[in-house]
Amino acid sequence: MTHPLELTGAAVVVTGGGSGIGRASALAFARRRARVVVSDLDAARAQAVAAEIAVIGGDAIGLRVDATSEADLTALRTACLERFGRVDVVMNNVGVLALGAPESLPDEAWQRVLDVNLMSVARSNRVFLPLLLAQGSGHVVNTSSASGLLAYGFDRLPYVASKHAIVGLSEALALYLGPRGVGVTCVCPSGVITNIVEQIAVYGEVAASPRAPDHPLVSAEAVGELVAEAVAKGRFLVLTVPEIRDELVGRAGNLEAYLQARIAEQTEGRS
Ligand SMILES: NC(=O)c1ccc[n+]([C@@H]2O[C@H](COP(=O)([O-])OP(=O)(O)OC[C@H]3O[C@@H](n4cnc5c(N)ncnc54)[C@H](O)[C@@H]3O)[C@@H](O)[C@H]2O)c1
Structure with missing residues (x-):
């Protein structure tokens, strides 16, 4: 069952919304007249994106939210309810990378990547799903990656594992939420021009590895448009290259x- 969502007037929250795909999606939602709470670990970035939305005539606020903290995600929900009276779209977008040889990546590398990329979605589900289920409408967007569909990148096993997990959980979530009136979109971009290099921790020597399918890089703006369109049309999968x-x-x-x-x-x- 697909659930098209009217974005005009919808209330949207985005994690990791201060940069790259999150920022571009926040702007694309705002261009469709949705109201947005832009959240990011970096408060200044979140506020700068909210200011960009105001410049194009939109309604947004920027908040510091660490997506690894359930208390912060709860505060994000509260802020959206206080400002806009509802939550319609929850975009779980944060993602970080650890690079290293498979035989030497320490637990701390695995734990950080799984905590930020995967467990942030589990926390968000606890915080936001009761609201969406009670209203019987809304949409969840989870940002995975092309490396959640094709296992490129043997220099980044925790990332590949986390992104495969996000595809699987999103599909299962769609089965649960679809009959209850709530849509799910899973975003699986190939390479996108963003600031993601800032999020990389490197452990030891890294052998050259195919990063992702050898497909053209796309702009974050193009991905933002695809995300907003998928939510509006109730589509599950977003790919960035055919x-x-x-x-x-x-x-x-x-x-x-x-x-x-x-x-x-x-x-x-x-x-
Ligand atoms: N750039 C690519 O090529 C690409 C490809 C496929 C998937 N993705 C995925 O897209 C998502 C967004 O990445 P991007 O490329 O736009 O990166 P980006 O670095 O441009 O933006 C990520 C933002 O997340 C914020 N952030 C980091 N940790 C956070 C936390 N714990 N809580 C809240 N915010 C946090 C950062 O401050 C940053 O502003 C990630 O999940 C990434 O894995 C990116």
Whole structure:
């Protein structure tokens, strides 16, 4: 069941909204006349995006919210209810990376990436879903990655694992929420031009690894537009380049051959 959502007047919260895909999505929602609470670990960034929205005639506030803190997410919910009287769209967008060889990445690297990328969605579900379920309408957007669909990037296993987990949980959540009037969108971008390099922690020597399918980089603005459109139309999956569909179909048709071919590419690259 798909749930198109009227964005005019809708109240939207975005985590990690001070930069990149979160910022661009906040602006795209505002261009469709939604009202937005822009949240970010960096308060100044969140407030700057809210100011950009005001410049285009929109209604927004910027808040410091650490998506790893359930108390902060609860404060985000309260702020949205106080300002706009409701919450319609919850965009769980934060994501960080740890790079290192699979055999040496320490627990702290795994824990940080899983805490920020994955557990922030679990916390957000506890904070926001009771509200959406009670109103019987709304939409949840989870930002995964192309590396949640195709396991590129052996130099970033926690990231790949967290993003695969987000695809799986989003699909299961759509099965739960769809019949209850609430839509789910899972955003799986290939490379996007953002400030994500600031979020990378590097552990030891990192062997060159294919980062993502060799697809063109896209602007964050283009992704923001795709996100707002998917919510408006009640679509589940957002891909940023069409080529990824062919790769997914090829992989699904013959996973064994697909993976063996990719291992062969890596072996040639090393010789
Ligand atoms: N850039 C890409 O190529 C790409 C590709 C696929 C998926 N993604 C995903 O898109 C999402 C957004 O990344 P981006 O590329 O726009 O990065 P970005 O660095 O431009 O923006 C991320 C924002 O999140 C904030 N943030 C970090 N930790 C936080 C926390 N604990 N609580 C609240 N805010 C926090 C940062 O301050 C920053 O403003 C991430 O989930 C990322 O994994 C990015």
